[in-house]
Amino acid sequence: MAGQQFHDGQVDARIVRREEVARDHVELILESPALARAVPGQFAHILTPGMLRRPVSFSRIEPDSGRVGLLFQVVGEGTAWLANCQEGERLDILGPLGHGFAPPDPSRPWCLVGGGVGIPPLYSAAAQWRESAPDVIIGARTREWVLMQKDFEQLGLGVRVTTDDGSWGQAGTVIGPLQEWLEGHADGQVFSCGPTPMLAAVASACRGRAAAQVALEQRMGCGIGACLACVVPARGQTQMEYRRVCTEGPVFLAEELIW
Amino acid sequence: MVMDLHVSLPRGLTLANPVIAASGTFGFGPEYSRYVDIGSLGAVSVKGVSPEPWLGNPPPRVWETPMGLLNSIGLQNPGMEVFVRDDLPFLREKGATVIVNIIGHTVDEYARVASRMQGEAGVAALEVNISCPNIKEGGMSFGHDPEQAYQVTRAVRQATDLPVMVKLSPNVTSPALIAQAVEQAGADMISAINTVVGLAIDVEHRRPALGGTTGGLSGPAIKPIALRVVYDVAQSVSIPIIGMGGIASAADVLEFLLAGASAVMVGTVTFQHPGRMQQIIAELPQVLSRGGFRGVSGAVGQALPAASRPQTRGGDL
Ligand SMILES: Cc1cc2nc3c(=O)[nH]c(=O)nc-3n(C[C@H](O)[C@H](O)[C@H](O)COP(=O)(O)OP(=O)(O)OC[C@H]3O[C@@H](n4cnc5c(N)ncnc54)[C@H](O)[C@@H]3O)c2cc1C
Ligand SMILES: Cc1cc2nc3c(=O)[nH]c(=O)nc-3n(C[C@H](O)[C@H](O)[C@H](O)COP(=O)(O)O)c2cc1C
Ligand code: FES
Numbered sequence: 213m214a215g216q217q218f219h220d221g222q223v224d225a226r227i228v229r230r231e232e233v234a235r236d237h238v239e240l241i242l243e244s245p246a247l248a249r250a251v252p253g254q255f256a257h258i259l260t261p262g263m264l265r266r267p268v269s270f271s272r273i274e275p276d277s278g279r280v281g282l283l284f285q286v287v288g289e290g291t292a293w294l295a296n297c298q299e300g301e302r303l304d305i306l307g308p309l310g311h312g313f314a315p316p317d318p319s320r321p322w323c324l325v326g327g328g329v330g331i332p333p334l335y336s337a338a339a340q341w342r343e344s345a346p347d348v349i350i351g352a353r354t355r356e357w358v359l360m361q362k363d364f365e366q367l368g369l370g371v372r373v374t375t376d377d378g379s380w381g382q383a384g385t386v387i388g389p390l391q392e393w394l395e396g397h398a399d400g401q402v403f404s405c406g407p408t409p410m411l412a413a414v415a416s417a418c419r420g421r422a423a424a425q426v427a428l429e430q431r432m433g434c435g436i437g438a439c440l441a442c443v444v445p446a447r448g449q450t451q452m453e454y455r456r457v458c459t460e461g462p463v464f465l466a467e468e469l470i471w
Numbered sequence: 472m473v474m475d476l477h478v479s480l481p482r483g484l485t486l487a488n489p490v491i492a493a494s495g496t497f498g499f500g501p502e503y504s505r506y507v508d509i510g511s512l513g514a515v516s517v518k519g520v521s522p523e524p525w526l527g528n529p530p531p532r533v534w535e536t537p538m539g540l541l542n543s544i545g546l547q548n549p550g551m552e553v554f555v556r557d558d559l560p561f562l563r564e565k566g567a568t569v570i571v572n573i574i575g576h577t578v579d580e581y582a583r584v585a586s587r588m589q590g591e592a593g594v595a596a597l598e599v600n601i602s603c604p605n606i607k608e609g610g611m612s613f614g615h616d617p618e619q620a621y622q623v624t625r626a627v628r629q630a631t632d633l634p635v636m637v638k639l640s641p642n643v644t645s646p647a648l649i650a651q652a653v654e655q656a657g658a659d660m661i662s663a664i665n666t667v668v669g670l671a672i673d674v675e676h677r678r679p680a681l682g683g684t685t686g687g688l689s690g691p692a693i694k695p696i697a698l699r700v701v702y703d704v705a706q707s708v709s710i711p712i713i714g715m716g717g718i719a720s721a722a723d724v725l726e727f728l729l730a731g732a733s734a735v736m737v738g739t740v741t742f743q744h745p746g747r748m749q750q751i752i753a754e755l756p757q758v759l760s761r762g763g764f765r766g767v768s769g770a771v772g773q774a775l776p777a778a779s780r781p782q783t784r785g786g787d788l
Contacts, residue, residue: 222746263536437498442532453526454527
């Protein structure tokens, strides 16, 4: 069908930079003042040749230059197609979508806990609220997939790294360093993003000790709240209810969810 | 080019154009209003509404297939009172022509939703979902048995004088038999098709991929199935048909009109292209004109066997 029409909330974003940041990981920098109004934790719903768009969080949000970043791992056809997009090409994106992180309370200790491709959205939070200087704990399967460590360090933040195979930083998962952090910081606040089992462990570690905001993934249809595909179980007033990751999330309070 | 896109349906239901948002793919109205002028669509069929809230199926609820989408939403909805209170006023204010898609576990539940919508300002018609393959009780059986389809249609008919369309499942041996039963029960229209039941396997976890085990297939993959059902049903009943299944372009719309549909619904493609329905409406005049038609109604049923083809009034073509 001839030329796609664009509407409010749908943007035609030009790729200004493409970088392979690690094996199977690409970051695209897009020029789009509309997307650069995003809140950390929000996402872009990107048109690819498949039947559904692909949700990817913002790794960088730069309102001044009108640019955003998308950092993703190639896991299937959609992300492989995205990884092959070149500088100068354009992406059809719905966004920014969803509820991002609520700003940290600057008077309380703050920690970011990220795993794998959950690390990039936490970088955008660290950059946005850098004066609140979070402690950063990031982990990955192996050394080369520890994403954005330098970027965090350039913000002047201390970064603790874990890898499953011990090839970089401390061997093990992010939960060990998180436990230590929780012991040393009363009334803390934790922002976390990563695979769901990791988030469940973060939620469990923080229960009763720190307020945790977690950014979730779920398979999506529309991305804008219409199809009810992307739900996760949450505590309703009287019983379990489903909430939409694309609309009530992706960022939830850990204690509102049923893990 | 001046082209008459109006569609006149039973009980005074008039659509400005034949393109309707399909139930379950367009929420309850507000969600897409940022991307689409919902008042400019032929109508909006809202997500299925039951008397009480339904929880729906566990996630994951969607899975991609080649040219298709498998879903097992499970008819999650907040119940008819929340719909009337929270969403209907918005739809009314936006000037949308609202079709309320109704669901129930029993004949009585369908009738309750139908009578609740009766007299509610802004409700233009009801669409009775007897065909959703997602729910083990309720929906499934009604759509699979002519007698039960008759009963539920009859109960809805008696509960309201709104225009009533009954939505058929393709997952039966003969959709035409069900269509005849609901016509006899007093349905004003038929909509077809609902999703095609299917299964996906999550190889990594060695289990069915969807939380609801089976799902309903939609999107371009089902277009030939949908066209065949519309074509068969059009030859079996004399009430109008609203066709759907995989429509993604104005050319697709013309195919459904020719197969016997008086209007169409558009679902899955909206997830990719929120503005596609408006684009289809804009391009339809050209597509009709290229096909040699001067309006929508002239194209309806023109691919049917001669004996079933609607009479074309002089000059309508
Ligand atoms: C809110 C949100 C933010 C995300 N942010 C990032 C990010 O910043 N970086 C990143 O690398 N990945 C991110 N993901 C995951 C990313 O969406 C998937 O990796 C991607 O959709 C896979 O598409 P594919 O076609 O390559 O894979 P396939 O497996 O071929 O995809 C098949 C279908 O499953 C869906 N799907 C597959 N994996 C996931 C998943 N983990 N979550 C949701 N849907 C999935 C796809 O969208 C597609 O519809 C995010 C997911 C969500 C929901
Ligand atoms: C996510 C999703 C949810 C749906 N929910 C409903 C529903 O609540 N009631 C209903 O009658 N049909 C429902 N349907 C079926 C559609 O209305 C339509 O019949 C079907 O998707 C075929 O059209 P399409 O190929 O254009 O999507 C749903 C379809 C999808 C994809
Ligand atoms: S993806 Fe459709 S409601 Fe969230």
